[in-house]
Amino acid sequence: MTETNQTLGIVVSGSVEKGVDIRLDAQASIEDMVVGRYVTIKGKKRRFFGMITDISLGVTDEAITATPPDISDPFTAEVLAGTATYGTLHVLPMLTIGGDVASIVEGPQPVKTVPSHFSRVSLASEQDMELVFGKEDAQRFWIGNPLDMETKLCLNLEELVKRSNGIFGKSGTGKTFLTRLLLIGMLQKSKAVNLIFDMHNEYGWEGSSESAGRKVKALKQLFPEKVAVFTLDEENSKRRGVSTDFTVRIGFDEIEPEDIALLRQTLNLTEAATEAVYQLRRRFGRDWMQKTLDLSDSEDTKNLLQQMNIHESTFQNLRRGLATIRRLPFIVQRAPVDAVKSILEYLDRGINVVLEFGRHRDITTYVLVANMLARRIYNRYQEKMEASMAGNVASPTPLVITIEEAHKFLNREVANYTIFGTIAREMRKYNVTLLVIDQRPSAIDEEVMSQLGTKITCLLDNERDIDAVLAGVSGKNELKTVLSRLAPKQQALIFGHAVPMPVPIKTREWGSQESYKEFARGTDSKQQAEKDIKELFD
Amino acid sequence: MSNKIGEVIESTTTGFIAEAYELYDLPPFGSLVKITDPSAEIYGIVCQAGTASIEPGRRPIARGKDEASEEAVYRTSPQLMKLLRSEFTVLVVGYARDEKIYQYLPPQPAHIHAFIHPCSPEEVKRFSRSFDFLGLLVTANAQVPAEELIAAVLREMSRVQDDPRAFLVAAGKSLTTLLGGDYQRLRAILGRLRV
Numbered sequence: 001m002t003e004t005n006q007t008l009g010i011v012v013s014g015s016v017e018k019g020v021d022i023r024l025d026a027q028a029s030i031e032d033m034v035v036g037r038y039v040t041i042k043g044k045k046r047r048f049f050g051m052i053t054d055i056s057l058g059v060t061d062e063a064i065t066a067t068p069p070d071i072s073d074p075f076t077a078e079v080l081a082g083t084a085t086y087g088t089l090h091v092l093p094m095l096t097i098g099g100d101v102a103s104i105v106e107g108p109q110p111v112k113t114v115p116s117h118f119s120r121v122s123l124a125s126e127q128d129m130e131l132v133f134g135k136e137d138a139q140r141f142w143i144g145n146p147l148d149m150e151t152k153l154c155l156n157l158e159e160l161v162k163r164s165n166g167i168f169g170k171s172g173t174g175k176t177f178l179t180r181l182l183l184i185g186m187l188q189k190s191k192a193v194n195l196i197f198d199m200h201n202e203y204g205w206e207g208s209s210e211s212a213g214r215k216v217k218a219l220k221q222l223f224p225e226k227v228a229v230f231t232l233d234e235e236n237s238k239r240r241g242v243s244t245d246f247t248v249r250i251g252f253d254e255i256e257p258e259d260i261a262l263l264r265q266t267l268n269l270t271e272a273a274t275e276a277v278y279q280l281r282r283r284f285g286r287d288w289m290q291k292t293l294d295l296s297d298s299e300d301t302k303n304l305l306q307q308m309n310i311h312e313s314t315f316q317n318l319r320r321g322l323a324t325i326r327r328l329p330f331i332v333q334r335a336p337v338d339a340v341k342s343i344l345e346y347l348d349r350g351i352n353v354v355l356e357f358g359r360h361r362d363i364t365t366y367v368l369v370a371n372m373l374a375r376r377i378y379n380r381y382q383e384k385m386e387a388s389m390a391g392n393v394a395s396p397t398p399l400v401i402t403i404e405e406a407h408k409f410l411n412r413e414v415a416n417y418t419i420f421g422t423i424a425r426e427m428r429k430y431n432v433t434l435l436v437i438d439q440r441p442s443a444i445d446e447e448v449m450s451q452l453g454t455k456i457t458c459l460l461d462n463e464r465d466i467d468a469v470l471a472g473v474s475g476k477n478e479l480k481t482v483l484s485r486l487a488p489k490q491q492a493l494i495f496g497h498a499v500p501m502p503v504p505i506k507t508r509e510w511g512s513q514e515s516y517k518e519f520a521r522g523t524d525s526k527q528q529a530e531k532d533i534k535e536l537f538d
Numbered sequence: 539m540s541n542k543i544g545e546v547i548e549s550t551t552t553g554f555i556a557e558a559y560e561l562y563d564l565p566p567f568g569s570l571v572k573i574t575d576p577s578a579e580i581y582g583i584v585c586q587a588g589t590a591s592i593e594p595g596r597r598p599i600a601r602g603k604d605e606a607s608e609e610a611v612y613r614t615s616p617q618l619m620k621l622l623r624s625e626f627t628v629l630v631v632g633y634a635r636d637e638k639i640y641q642y643l644p645p646q647p648a649h650i651h652a653f654i655h656p657c658s659p660e661e662v663k664r665f666s667r668s669f670d671f672l673g674l675l676v677t678a679n680a681q682v683p684a685e686e687l688i689a690a691v692l693r694e695m696s697r698v699q700d701d702p703r704a705f706l707v708a709a710g711k712s713l714t715t716l717l718g719g720d721y722q723r724l725r726a727i728l729g730r731l732r733v
Binding site for chain 1: 711715718720721724731732
């Protein structure tokens with residue numbers, strides 16, 4: 001503690017908007033400072049809590065840069081260090097911790113002023129960090145540690161699931177691991193249930209770790225009684241040794257024109273073809289898809305098309321697209337069991353559902369299935385919520401829907417068609433929120449991005465992606481520096497609703513035996529207790 | 539006080555000129571000396587020294603043409619010891635009163651005929667705990683370049699320190715602030731500090 005409380009320097013200039021500049025003391029080594037570290041600034045009336053966003057070198061006289069001293073003699077350099085040549089920290093104050101009673105009750109507040117000149121700056125102590133980020137408790141989940149610190153960063157998951165959230169990052173930066181962590185957190189510490197559209201079969205059963213090349217456990221293995229694995233591809237799941245709970249089959253009659261509209265690009269449909277779908281739906285009713293595919297190349301068909309003002313080539317285009325859907329192995333004429341119903345049953349019992357796609361990893365399948373299921377689930381939720389508003393029944397369990405490759409659902413063109421666009425926008429009114437996972441945030445509709453409560457982002461290096469993720473955050477430019485300097489693995493920047501200020505973190509370890517033990521601790525003890533009780537009575 | 543080396547023959551607030559008791563027995567350039575006045579101890583830095591004829595108008599003449607060595611010149615003309623005198627100029631850098639050292643100009647200048655003593659290593663150490671006196675030297679109007687003088691002072695003082703290098707670094711840092719970004723001047727001084 002003594003080491004961390006050492007004075008780093010003093011405040012020499014600054015503004016609320018741009019942050020404050022701190023002249024580093026000669027004895028504090030500039031190389032020990034890291035962008036993203038936390039400091040406290042002791043003002044006269046209150047303490048300020050901020051993050052280092054930039055570190056620079058300064059000289060009092062430009063001549064030093066023109067004729068630097070002879071470096072073979074360290075004496076001159078030593079004399080100049082901290083006097084004529086010095087380090088400057090740029091700190092973005094984010095919170096104030098007041099000294100009076102009111103502020104102790106209210107906790108840290110957003111910053112509205114700057115510390116006075118020559119206020120002392122030191123690295124944030126563990127106590128300060130705890131005060132700001134909270135301790136692990138019934139609602140808070142330890143997700144990682146702030147960079148270079150031992151303190152645990154704990155997210156209040158009860159709060160987190162009230163809004164839609166996003167996880168972003170280039171591919172291979174640890175999005176999946178982070179998502180697994182967050183899902184486990186929600187599983188343990190919030191009342192919400194999860195529905196996960198698991199495109200790459202990573203969340204239900206064993207996933208692989210890129211770096212270690214070993215298998216890492218996933219949700220079902222750690223919390224068998226709290227997670228159900230649904231699959232679209234039973235064969236594949238069996239081969240991988242996954243114990244599945246349900247095989248999803250989708251009937252033709254469950255596909256709606258909106259689903260086709262969404263797939264316009266992937267199915268290569270023309271604008272007119274998507275329009276025609278709506279007409280066909282009106283004409284044929286629920287079984288429109290089957291009936292459309294059954295239409296033969298007869299005169300009757302031609303007449304029918306003429307009646308509906310659908311051009312022959314448009315119709316062929318559409319048929320080709322629909323045939324692609326029909327070829328999908330999990331699409332059947334009529335589903336034996338209603339997948340949505342069973343998903344909802346599980347969710348109602350508080351069991352989290354992971355839907356594996358097996359070999360059907362192409363984006364068409366994913367978009368189609370995810371959108372279709374989510375739409376119907378959302379509708380049910382809406383009904384239930386409205387019923388509960390009428391005062392008769394309890395409101396449904398909050399639901400978090402996890403989607404990968406989110407930009408396919410939420411890009412500017414289709415965000416209005418997909419249910420995910422609606423969920424993201426209408427947020428928690430109906431107790432359904434999203435967990436969006438994506439590697440190309442710039443492709444996601446701005447309106448949707450702006451509605452995400454908490455964003456967790458791993459390394460991004462595309463300028464447009466960074467801008468998209470940070471849009472509307474105060475201190476954007478400073479955070480940009482932090483974001484682009486995250487390590488490519490195990491590091492992420494969290495900001496938004498669930499944290500009092502943006503935090504770069506090193507995510508919690510995942511994959512070792514100890515880590516599993518820690519994650520599953522809560523359940524283990526429960527199991528143990530149940531076992532003990534059983535033995536007692538047997 | 540038996541170690542006196544000379545006495546004041548001309549005095550102002552900023553400095554004084556002293557005559558050495560023995561010819562050529564001059565304190566080193568840049569060394570710290572002190573005057574014990576009845577009211578205060580005045581500290582000064584030797585910034586100039588020289589030897590000349592006692593009569594300003596009479597310049598000594600060369601005498602060694604037939605002598606074997608310099609010593610022989612003085613031996614054959616013993617009167618020289620009385621006709622020549624060594625003087626040194628001291629810049630006042632502080633004073634002490636009631637056991638406390640103030641590193642700025644004293645309220646009163648030194649008296650004429652006040653005795654001058656060289657400072658002991660302990661006194662030098664005590665005085666050099668603070669570098670405020672460097673401010674007086676930086677702005678002093680001495681006949682020698684200030685860079686030369688400051689470097690000489692610091693070299694002299696560093697000799698008695700426990701850790702001469704740390705002392706010089708600390709002094710250098712104070713100087714950097716004092717010189718206010720005049721890097722060339724600073725470099726000139728630092729270059730002369732290597733011992």
